[in-house]
Amino acid sequence: MKLWIYIVRRLLLLIPVIIGVMTITFVLVSALPTSVHILAILGPTKAPCGYQPTCAPGTIGSACPANGPPCQNPTYVRAINQIGLNQPYIVQWGHYIYNALTLNWGYSDAKSFASVNLFGSQSNPVTSILGWYLPYTLELAALSLMIILLLAIPIGNYSAVYRNRPFDQSARVLSFSGFAFPGFLLAVLVLYAATIFLSGGVHATYCSTQSTAFNQWYGSWPVKECLINSQYPTWIGQHQATSPTGFPTVDAVINALIAPNAAQAQQNWYLAANSIQRMILPALVIAFGSIALILRFVRNSMLEVMNLDFIRTARSKGVPESRVISYHAGRNSLNVTVTVLGLTFAAFIAGFPVIEDVFGLNGIGLLLVYSVQPTQDYGLIFATTLLFTFIVVFANLTVDLLYAALDPRVRLG
Amino acid sequence: MVDAQPAAPESSGGPPLPKGRRPNPQIAQLKRTLYFLRRNTLALVGIGILLFMIGVAIYSPLFPAPNDQMTLMCGTSGNPLAGSGCLCTYPIGTPPPSPNCIAVDQYFPSLIAPTLTLTSGGPLPLGSITNTPENGYFYNLEAGLVKGAPWSLGISAAVVAAGASIGLLLGATAGYLGGYSDEVIMRFTDIFLAIPGLLLLIVILATLGSAFPGLFGRLGILLFAFIITDWPIYTRIVRGQVLVTREQKYVEAAKASGAKNGRILLRHIVPNSLYPVFVQMSLDVGTIPLSLGVLVFLGFSIFPAQWFPEWGNITAHSVNTTFLEGLFTYCETAPTCVFPWWQIFLPGLTLFAFGLAVNFLSDGLRDALDPRLRR
Numbered sequence: 133m134k135l136w137i138y139i140v141r142r143l144l145l146l147i148p149v150i151i152g153v154m155t156i157t158f159v160l161v162s163a164l165p166t167s168v169h170i171l172a173i174l175g176p177t178k179a180p181c182g183y184q185p186t187c188a189p190g191t192i193g194s195a196c197p198a199n200g201p202p203c204q205n206p207t208y209v210r211a212i213n214q215i216g217l218n219q220p221y222i223v224q225w226g227h228y229i230y231n232a233l234t235l236n237w238g239y240s241d242a243k244s245f246a247s248v249n250l251f252g253s254q255s256n257p258v259t260s261i262l263g264w265y266l267p268y269t270l271e272l273a274a275l276s277l278m279i280i281l282l283l284a285i286p287i288g289n290y291s292a293v294y295r296n297r298p299f300d301q302s303a304r305v306l307s308f309s310g311f312a313f314p315g316f317l318l319a320v321l322v323l324y325a326a327t328i329f330l331s332g333g334v335h336a337t338y339c340s341t342q343s344t345a346f347n348q349w350y351g352s353w354p355v356k357e358c359l360i361n362s363q364y365p366t367w368i369g370q371h372q373a374t375s376p377t378g379f380p381t382v383d384a385v386i387n388a389l390i391a392p393n394a395a396q397a398q399q400n401w402y403l404a405a406n407s408i409q410r411m412i413l414p415a416l417v418i419a420f421g422s423i424a425l426i427l428r429f430v431r432n433s434m435l436e437v438m439n440l441d442f443i444r445t446a447r448s449k450g451v452p453e454s455r456v457i458s459y460h461a462g463r464n465s466l467n468v469t470v471t472v473l474g475l476t477f478a479a480f481i482a483g484f485p486v487i488e489d490v491f492g493l494n495g496i497g498l499l500l501v502y503s504v505q506p507t508q509d510y511g512l513i514f515a516t517t518l519l520f521t522f523i524v525v526f527a528n529l530t531v532d533l534l535y536a537a538l539d540p541r542v543r544l545g
Numbered sequence: 546m547v548d549a550q551p552a553a554p555e556s557s558g559g560p561p562l563p564k565g566r567r568p569n570p571q572i573a574q575l576k577r578t579l580y581f582l583r584r585n586t587l588a589l590v591g592i593g594i595l596l597f598m599i600g601v602a603i604y605s606p607l608f609p610a611p612n613d614q615m616t617l618m619c620g621t622s623g624n625p626l627a628g629s630g631c632l633c634t635y636p637i638g639t640p641p642p643s644p645n646c647i648a649v650d651q652y653f654p655s656l657i658a659p660t661l662t663l664t665s666g667g668p669l670p671l672g673s674i675t676n677t678p679e680n681g682y683f684y685n686l687e688a689g690l691v692k693g694a695p696w697s698l699g700i701s702a703a704v705v706a707a708g709a710s711i712g713l714l715l716g717a718t719a720g721y722l723g724g725y726s727d728e729v730i731m732r733f734t735d736i737f738l739a740i741p742g743l744l745l746l747i748v749i750l751a752t753l754g755s756a757f758p759g760l761f762g763r764l765g766i767l768l769f770a771f772i773i774t775d776w777p778i779y780t781r782i783v784r785g786q787v788l789v790t791r792e793q794k795y796v797e798a799a800k801a802s803g804a805k806n807g808r809i810l811l812r813h814i815v816p817n818s819l820y821p822v823f824v825q826m827s828l829d830v831g832t833i834p835l836s837l838g839v840l841v842f843l844g845f846s847i848f849p850a851q852w853f854p855e856w857g858n859i860t861a862h863s864v865n866t867t868f869l870e871g872l873f874t875y876c877e878t879a880p881t882c883v884f885p886w887w888q889i890f891l892p893g894l895t896l897f898a899f900g901l902a903v904n905f906l907s908d909g910l911r912d913a914l915d916p917r918l919r920r
Contacts, residue, residue, distance in 0.1 A: 152736030156745075160752045304587075304908070312900025314835055314857075316842045317893045320864055424904075482741035486839055500744075504751055505844050513751050517744045525739050 135536075142529055151229060153521050157514050158228045162221065164510060235259045237515040244509035246502035250494075258515040262496065266519070267379040269484060269495035275408070276415040276480075277473075280423050285469060288430025289462050292438060303427065311424035315483055319417050319490035326413065381407045414491045422480045426472050433468035437461045467539045474531030478524045496520070571816070581913035588909020594902035602694035690895050693854035697899070700764070700855070701833040704771040705826050711772070712779020713822065717815055719780070720787030721806070731784065737777040743836065745774045750845055767847055771836070775829060782825055786818035793817075820914040824907050831903035833857075834896055856899070860892035 216227055231237070240247050242255035251261070291300040377383055381404050388400030437443065438461050446460045447453070484497035492498070496516055503512035582588050719730040737745070749770040757766060790796065791814055799809050838857030840847055842865065848858055 148732055149735050149739050152733070153739055156736065156740070157748065160748055163752050163756075308901055308904040308908070309897070312831060312835075312897055312904055314838050314860060314893060314896050316839060317860065317864055317889065317896075321889075428908075478738070478741040482743035485743070486842060489843070500747070501843050504747060508751055510751070513748060517740065517748050520744050521740050524741060 135533075138536075139533070142532065146525055146529070149525060150522070154229055154232050154518065155225065157517060158225055161228070161510070161514060162224065232518060237262075237518070238511040240503075240512050241507065241509045244503060244507045244512070245505035246499060246509050246512055249502055250499070258511045261499065261512070262515060262519055264378070265494060265496050265499050267377070268493060269488070269497060271379055271381055271407075272411055272415060272418070272484070272488070272493060272495060273481065275411050276418040276422075279415055279419040280426060281469070281473075283419065284423050284426045284430055285462070285466070288427050288469075289434050289457060289465070291427070291431040292434035292465075293457055295435065300431075303431075307424035307427040310420045310422070313421070315417065315421045316486045316490060318420065319414070319487050322413055322417055323490060411493075414487045414493060418480070418483055418487055421483050422476060425476050425479075426469065429472040430465060430469050433465040434461060437464045440464075467535060470531055470534050470538060474528045474535075477527045477531070481520055481524060481527075578910075578913045582909050585909040585912060587905040588913075591902040591905030591909065594898055595906065598694055598698060598899060598902075601691055602698050605691050605694050689854045689859050690856065690892060693856050693859055696854055697834045697837075697856040700768065700771075700837070701830045703768060704775055704833055705829050707768070707772045708775030708829070709779050709822055709826050711776040712781075713783050713815065713819075715776075716780040716783025717787050717810055717818070720784040720818075721791055721810055721814060727784075730780070734777045734780045737773070738781065742774045743839065746770050746836065746840060747843070747845075749773060750840065750847060754845065754847060763847060767837075771833060778825060778829075779822060782821050783818055786821055787814055790814050790817045820910075824911045824914070827903050827907035827910060831900040835900060837861075838896065856892060856895050860889075860896050863892050864889055 216224055237258040239255050240251075240258055240261060247255065287303050291303045294300050377386070384400050384404035384407060388397045388404065391397035391400055443456060443461055446456050451460070484495065485500045486497070487493070488495045488497035489501040496519060499512060500516045503509035503516070582592075715730050715734070719727040750766065753766050753770075754763075757763065796809060796813050799813050804812075834855070834857040836857070837847070837855060838861045841858050841861035848855060
């Protein structure tokens with residue numbers, strides 16, 4: 133089968149999955165009170181009744197239209213008609229799917245924890261908010277994936293070579309530890325250690341204005357309160373992704389390349405390096421948590437490959453052992469690594485909210501954490517879930533394609 | 546994967562079997578598994594830790610609760626810590642002395658003392674069980690962890706058992722029948738597999754979490770959310786395994802001798818597809834208290850009381866309070882503070898030991914059950 137036919141087929145097969153995911157979220161959405169719908173779909177400025185209800189408290193919610201005395205507020209009834217909450221569920225489902233596919237994901241709640249803390253109690257379209265925050269998460273994901281691969285492949289290979297020796301056993305225990313250790317606890321401990329070693333003890337202020345080593349390493353992109361000597365240009369600050377791509381590191385590099393003079397170029401290079409430096413600790417924590425499974429699979433697949441005939445052939449014709457391991461066996465166990473990456477991607481991405489919360493990284497995960505705080509922001513919660521699901525689905529597709537590219541024996545189809 | 550009529554055990558390195566009568570193959574298989582498990586030190590360590598925890602869970606009703614007193618706090622029932630500093634303590638069974646006393650643990654009065662205020666006197670020293678006014682009302686970790694053992698183990702076991710049963714049923718049906726039912730079931734499973742587990746939990750709990758207040762309502766929602774998240778992976782595993790098993794000769798023989806579909810499934814296919822399910826189950830058991838901890842850490846009040854004795858809950862709360870209040874507030878105002886490391890160490894160690902134990906066990910099971918890895 134040709135590659136493009138395979139891609140088209142896979143994309144077509146994705147449609148039922150994506151519609152199914154949206155149906156699940158729709159079932160949950162329709163369990164929400166009416167006022168939440170009005171708010172999330174129309175936005176606070178346009179919602180006549182949901183946001184500043186003139187109905188008596190308690191009547192605006194789910195009790196109002198279904199049973200009990202009808203709410204006599206005309207604006208409320210008009211809003212319900214306007215957003216179609218009085219229509220049959222199948223029609224509402226159709227609207228939901230259409231809106232989700234056209235990226236019309238509603239508005240964030242201006243009074244929710246997320247809005248107040250991230251964009252100054254303004255209500256914004258959810259899609260724009262996701263657009264501001266997604267690049268940060270993607271950069272962090274890329275860095276952690278790089279760390280995972282750089283560690284898992286050599287360690288897994290050598291575990292297989294030195295099977296059941298101390299190296300293998302300690303790698304095994306280490307990877308189990310990553311699996312069993314609570315991620316939030318590890319993140320907090322790493323942050324605590326960073327405070328102690330880099331800024332002189334527990335008593336140091338959480339986010340001081342001086343440029344201490346902790347400030348350099350504290351794994352955040354610039355938060356308003358924690359700018360280092362105010363060196364950050366506005367376009368790299370919080371929720372202001374007006375720069376070329378929106379990716380902080382990439383933007384810094386681009387700006388360094390097109391800088392008019394040497395001083396500005398140097399400052400932008402410094403920004404790019406600093407941005408990566410701030411991602412290192414969180415990326416390491418994420419890698420530690422999700423390396424276990426990949427390590428196991430790499431080791432087991434390497435064990436299987438090492439017993440195959442062509443390895444014996446290579447050895448018997450006098451190929452040096454190091455080359456046998458790295459070239460003959462390692463290359464062939466790579467396929468499994470790629471497959472496992474796809475399988476574990478969902479777990480990998482689900483670890484982000486906690487890490488971004490602890491380290492204060494302005495990514496999608498932090499958005500999710502903030503939007504589940506007591507004044508819950510349902511628009512953001514559901515949109516973030518859909519976005520994460522899309523990321524996972526497309527990552528799986530990419531992995532399948534990579535698998536085919538790495539192993540010529542794999543027949544697409 | 547698993548051969549139904551196992552080869553002579555000697556040839557695969559198993560224990561010597563008694564001569565004479567031919568043993569029941571399933572018993573022989575079980576014996577072989579136990580033999581390989583016994584040779585695996587890490588798996589033995591895991592089993593030991595698990596048995597210890599189960600023992601603690603059985604013992605926990607006998608464990609002395611802090612003073613056996615009902616510690617109540619003034620405040621609202623939604624936010625019992627709002628009025629911290631104003632506490633009323635009175636024996637269980639007697640009416641509260643003041644109407645301002647609101648039960649924090651209204652369902653299980655003597656579970657743990659729900660008080661943690663680092664600013665009012667410093668952390669409670671290790672090893673102290675009692676929780677008296679002289680000690681300053683501190684959160685009693687030991688009591689909480691012991692009392693939490695049955696809840697943590699019970700919730701994990703219930704979720705995994707239910708998820709595996711659903712997965713077994715659907716996966717076996719899909720794999721055995723094939724055709725349209727396979728397509729329908731597996732596409733349905735794919736939908737659930739596409740959503741990252743933690744996010745599905747968050748979405749379900751955000752919408753339904755407060756639908757049924759009260760202990761059993763909340764625990765029911767919790768179990769529901771976890772089961773919804775857990776079953777798809779079992780369906781996929783079982784289906785893959787059944788696809789291999791149903792091509793075996795003994796299934797053909799059963800079919801030829803006129804066995805019905807139900808009997809073939811229950812007696813021949815399901816028992817021989819169970820082993821990867823066991824491995825996955827033992828892996829999943831360890832992640833459930835961790836996920837509970839993550840949910841609490843993210844700010845979900847999924848338990849009926851804030852200090853509900855569940856390991857994940859205790860860990861998350863301890864990390865939150867110790868680091869946010871302890872490190873950055875308490876220690877800034879009191880320069881001679883002793884950092885209460887045990888408040889993180891004890892619950893963290895409990896969670897870690899549990900996760901590590903089930904991982905060791907799962908790894909040992911995989912090695913013992915998969916003949917290719919045994920060698």
